[in-house]
Amino acid sequence: MAGRNTLSTRWVTVIMVAALLCSVAVVWGLIQITGQSPASSSTPASGSGGSATPSASSDVTGSPAGSTPADPTGSSAGQDVSATAQTTPVTPAAVLPGTGLRLPAAWSGSAELTITVLGRCAATGGTSSYTRSAALALQGPAVGTGPFDDPNPLSMTLGITPAGIPGLSIYSASTDKSGAVRRTWWLTTGADTGPAGEVRTLLSGVLIDDQPTRGVLPPNLLVDNETDLQPCESGGTVRVPRTLAAGSTMTGWVTPTAAHLDLSATTVDGERAITAAVDLLRTP
Secondary structure, three states: HHHHHHHHHHHHHHHHHHHHHHHHHHHHHHHHHHHHHHHHHHHHHHHHHHHHHHHHHHHOOOOOOOOOOOOOOOHHHHHHHHHHHHHHOOOOOOOOOOOOOOEEEEEEEEEEEEEEEOOHHHHOOOOEEEEEEEEEEEEEEOOOOOOOOOOOOEEEEEEOOOOOOOOOEEEOOEEEOOOOOEOOEEOOOOOOEEEOOOEEEEEEEEHHHHHOOOOOOOEEEEEOOOOHHHHOOOOOOOOOOEEEEOEEEEEEEEEOEEEEHHHEEEEOOEEEEEEEEEEEEEEO
């Protein structure tokens, strides 16, 4: 019985040692397998990463078919500028057609002014002619702080002896105290070639507003000393501003060196008719 027990113990020991060795072998095998798995899986990942790289670069260098091309600058600033350009009103360039002259610009010279008496004193009033100094200025479209969309390509002022008698003042637009623009002349421009081959900017205008605003006279006025009215009325000689009537016209042309205007007007009260032929030279 004692021998059998000894033998059994030995076999148990051998079996346990063998089992332990087998366990070690299994653990080692597992370590080898799990240790190689990341390496083996990294290779396909690297391959898929390589195949993903062209796709990523295509997103940078180009856009998929049917999509909106990316901003060539690669920044959102270009998109912001584009959006702003679409929403910001564009002001017409202050350049005269034909000549390309940049505004503002001014000319000065003289006017042959003719005033004819009409109405109640026409029979005895007659016609008087004067040679007077004149000044012309052209600016860009009238711009005020009020809500006003001015389709005219420019604004004009013309003064014939502004401080003298008789005097004539022309303002195509003015700005009131509220910042709103009041246009009194409708202006158009064009271009042609003069007799000497010079390129000219054509000007044409019609007076469209001759009504007072809040008791203030429009700025288009004839100031006369009434001498031609004296034969048919009593009283002293006075300076009377007479508003030019709607329908008065102006035509002419300007170049970078010279200008010519022809003005034909009547006064609202029907007392006067005025014509003026104005020749001017560009002022520095």
